[in-house]
Amino acid sequence: MKALWLVRADLEAHPGGDTVQILRTAEALRARGHEVRLDGSPRPRLASCDLVHLFHLDRLWENGPHARRLASSGVPAVLSTIWWPTTEFDAAGRTGVQGLVARAFGAELYPTLKVAQRSLLAWPRAGLAWSHRPVLGFEPGVRRLLARCAALLPNSEAEAQALATRFGALPPVVVVPNAADAAFFTLGPEAERSGVVCVGRVEPRKNQLALVEALRDEDVELTFVGAPGRYAGDYLARCRAAAGPRTRFLGPRDAAGVRDVLRAAAVHACPSWYERRPASRASRPRCAAAASS
Numbered sequence: 177m178k179a180l181w182l183v184r185a186d187l188e189a190h191p192g193g194d195t196v197q198i199l200r201t202a203e204a205l206r207a208r209g210h211e212v213r214l215d216g217s218p219r220p221r222l223a224s225c226d227l228v229h230l231f232h233l234d235r236l237w238e239n240g241p242h243a244r245r246l247a248s249s250g251v252p253a254v255l256s257t258i259w260w261p262t263t264e265f266d267a268a269g270r271t272g273v274q275g276l277v278a279r280a281f282g283a284e285l286y287p288t289l290k291v292a293q294r295s296l297l298a299w300p301r302a303g304l305a306w307s308h309r310p311v312l313g314f315e316p317g318v319r320r321l322l323a324r325c326a327a328l329l330p331n332s333e334a335e336a337q338a339l340a341t342r343f344g345a346l347p348p349v350v351v352v353p354n355a356a357d358a359a360f361f362t363l364g365p366e367a368e369r370s371g372v373v374c375v376g377r378v379e380p381r382k383n384q385l386a387l388v389e390a391l392r393d394e395d396v397e398l399t400f401v402g403a404p405g406r407y408a409g410d411y412l413a414r415c416r417a418a419a420g421p422r423t424r425f426l427g428p429r430d431a432a433g434v435r436d437v438l439r440a441a442a443v444h445a446c447p448s449w450y451e452r453r454p455a456s457r458a459s460r461p462r463c464a465a466a467a468s469s
Contacts, residue, residue, distance in 0.1 A: 178211045180225040180251075182242050184235065185216035190406060192377060194231060194258055197331075197354055218301055218308060222249045230325070233259040233339075234287065236317040237294040241308040243324040252326040256352070259330070261338055262287065265449035271380045271411060287314040315343070322347060360431070364439040371397035373441035375434055376448070378412045378425075379405030383447040385415050390447075392420040401437055403428040 181202065187195050202212040213225070218241065222228065228251050230239050239255075246253050266283035269275075278286040295310035311317040322328070322343065329352045330336045336349050363369065372391065376382045384400060391398050400423070404412040416425060429437065438444060 178225045179227045179229055181212060181214045181229040182220055183214050183216050183231055187216060222251055225251060228253040230255045231258060233257040233318060236291045236311040237298045239321050240311040240317050243321045246324050253324055254327045254329055255325045256329045257339060260450040265381060269380055269449045291317060318343060360435050369440060369442045371399060371441050372443045372445050373399045373437055374445045375401045377402050377405045379408035380411055381449055383449050385418060387445055387447045388415050388418050398423045399437060400425045401429050401434055
């Protein structure tokens with residue numbers, strides 16, 4: 177099979193969880209004899225491929241134009257949605273100008289404003305081509321994208337249910353959980369593990385500040401691994417200012433460095449606004465951390 181994967185242009189320049197998912201999955205498929213070509217350009221060549229693989233339901237400033245071209249190409253497409261409802265985060269977690277806009281216009285309207293803004297900024301990079309005209313509505317844009325997809329590939333049953341709840345009828349859905357490297361996550365001896373570690377980009381969406389505040393007065397060593405997001409320098413500064421004496425910010429680490437930190441920790445905490453089920457405001461804990469030991 178010859179597959180064309182249409183990825184974000186900064187996939188490796190600004191790595192995230194999707195970077196690992198995409199690169200490692202492509203690596204595994206190539207090992208099985210499939211041809212996988214990654215392309216982050218605004219006008220990729222659709223010829224000479226059996227399948228197009230899209231990523232990120234909500235990156236409509238990229239996937240909207242791709243969907244228009246796919247409509248006339250005859251090439252089937254699948255979509256790894258990598259999506260979770262942002263309503264709670266938009267209403268209470270966003271910071272800076274984006275946070276002000278989200279709260280001024282409401283969490284329901286904000287995704288449309290965000291997509292329109294990103295589309296307008298991306299249009300000149302595509303040479304102002306009519307096929308790349310701005311997407312001016314979030315839900316209509318999503319529905320047009322879904323109509324071009326032969327299948328959706330969410331990472332969990334919870335994500336599949338969230339998609340169905342938000343958008344109604346969907347193309348065929350095949351849940352493809354993110355894989356884990358068992359050797360990478362082998363823990364050290366229990367007696368030698370201590371403290372809490374949080375791995376990920378430091379940014380409002382990841383909600384590290386809530387974890388800092390929750391553990392600031394506790395006798396627990398707290399370690400953060402990860403670089404700040406592109407526009408999250410101020411957020412990192414807030415986290416540092418609020419941190420207690422037993423909190424460390426190690427910055428980014430390579431895979432081996434992340435493995436060593438994880439093996440030495442008793443708990444990994446994930447307080448992100450996205451990687452958990454929504455809770456009602458009345459029942460929401462101060463820091464909703466997913467922990468395992």
